[in-house]
Amino acid sequence: MLEQWHTGQVTRIINETYNTRRFWIQIPDMDRFDFKPGQFVTLDLPIHEKKNKRWRSYSIASHPNGSNEIELVIVLLEGGAGTTYLFNEVKEGSELLLRGPLGLFVLPETLDRDLFFVCTGTGIAPFRSMAYYIHEHQIPHKNIYLIYGSRYIKDLLYPTEMQQLQAMLPDFYYIPTLSREDANGWDGRKGYVHTIYEEMLSAEKRPAHFFLCGWKAMIDEAKQRILCMGYDRKDIHLELYG
Structure with a gap:
């Protein structure tokens, strides 16, 4: 059975960076919108006659908190019909047709291995x-490494928040890495995400789950490299964008 469609109402929009926006959407016909962290919703946008050309899926950026409101963070894609509509036509108070939650990109039942979140x-x-x-529910866990690749400092999403989370959540490590930043103001990692997890596991191949989310090229390369390090396909979980 396919999920039914709900009418959501946009309650708040803020610019997160020069080309990304955060959209808060409330689903009034549900008392609470229950989902598992990692799941997504599909929006039906009025951009085409054919249904499947109107649908756009976005991971839920907020965590389940018992409310009927979720947050999506969306990047404006040049020439992208879906994001052009969302950025140009959707305002606070606008209605959006959505269904969900959908997807199997969710945490393992027990967090008894290191987690590598690569995005x-x-x-x-x-x-x-x-x-x-994990933080709110104080779920027992091993090390969690959030390895986040961007081009420039200005592209980083939620940087202050992730630093705060690192201070609050034991064994959570936020590792942003920038591939094109030359500015003197950046003293963090430079280059691509792959060198980071390879370095961390080169001395000792320890049990781990790899969660990969982002552009196809990054995911394809990560998958190949992780398998080359001797991990199994079932250690790798992925969600493709674009």
């Missing part, structure tokens, strides 16, 4: 949801 761009959304959920 680029808005791929941070499901990991923000998972990390807050």
